[in-house]
Amino acid sequence: MTRLRIALANIEIPENPEDSVVRAERAVTSAAAAGARVVCFPEAYVPGYPWPPRSRKAVSADFLEAAHERMARAARESRIHVVLGTERYVSDKPRLTALVLRPDGGRAGCQDKVQLDPEEDSLYEAGSDRRIFDVDGFRFGIAICHEGFRYPETVRWAVSNGAQLVFLPHYSEAEPGAFQPTEFADPRNSFHEKAFLCRAAENNCYVAAVNCASPGSPTTSAIIRPDGTLLSHQPYGKPGLLVCDIDPAEATPLLAQRLRTYS
Template sequence: MKIALANLRAPSSPAESVSLACAAIAEAGRSGATVICFPECFVPGYRWPNAVSPPPDPVFLEQALVVVAGAAADARIAVILGIERVTDRGLQISACVFNPDGTISGWQDKGQLDPDEEATYPAMGIDRHVFTVGSLTFGVVICHEGWRYPETVRWAVRRGAQVVFHPHASVAEPGSYRPVTFADPANTFHEKAMLCRAAENTCYFASVNCASEGSPTTSAIARPDGTLLCYQPYGREGLLVADIDLSAATGLLASRCKISPM
């Protein structure tokens, strides 16, 4: 089975986020991928702390879902779209999962916010889900919750997920280390955590970020034994498409956990 990660540039506007997403969906469909995953809040664009962003626009977000649904149906591919949504609890970081016919399979809301996000995205999710397309069962954990709360990954694998997708958002900070090789010991722990999440649970872990100059993390896929399957060169925009062997994702170590997760 092929899966695709949309390692695209950060959109310059909400409108561009939708056009970039649709182009990537079409390309992933042509590649033969079963599913494509986008970075965190790719639509309308992640709201960085201390940056000026337009106010949430529920009408735009609803229309974006309609357009992306059409692109998924045209390409016959499942889509995990990092998106924000307006709820009665406030603005929510979420992922909308589309079936290959363009219908919405469901949502995975971010349940563990980074402390820096709480002022911008006050709403937190309380429910976790797994999704199925064909022979693939997968979960979604969003950025901080995948880095700092490994229970979120184990929850999905214990419920049959062979792949856990990890949309995230990360850019270079002033004076930060700028890696050129994956999981460089001089870099932060984050890329090592990708390998750990896979090895801890005997699953594939597929993490996707936008392409940007000096980014501390790139998009990558870790095998169920914790080794690296592939990664996107740092700062290079494009799809990361990989063949995975679902029979290797047994979930063995997740299933052997004697402590009840979440």
């Protein structure tokens, strides 16, 4: 299998739901122009993650459906796979999800966030299933933010079921007085970027973590090799696409498949 070019949309936090769609459409076009076969967005990029101080009113199912159709058109026009951090309704309460779009604009499916952060319980409904997706014969899974950081089994499941890459879309913005890193996985920073490295090394898979660009951001977008070393990362707070070629042959399920469970 030849190398696969992926893009992470490390772009600005949207001002409002409509702005999120416009920015996402532009990023899809730019990723395709850079030669990427797939572009991944941060958690809930469309319509925007509703976290203080950027709280927003819940958007309707109709708005989300229209936004998803616009993104499907963008994928079709640019002939690129899209992993869109978004929301969807299954009941009367929304779910955080990643919508996967094919280059023909068709919907390959969704990976809902199964392990919610406790502070999300009042806003969202948890999903229940996990899925594997395909890009030109290259298989990937998705673990969304909290579940990828704190629940290693979410990544282990994907790799055990054939994934060579796991996308980790997340949302993280600087808090007042918090440490502001300039170097990846700085020991003075929180554990989150170290978790990127661990999820890759313990499963022999690529991990592609994507965050928004914002001043003082505590995490950035990064691609980790299957041996747990950093392949590439976006400068902190700098908007743009992180584009990188990965070699599927380097990703094996060896360590993931050797896990033994105990009763």
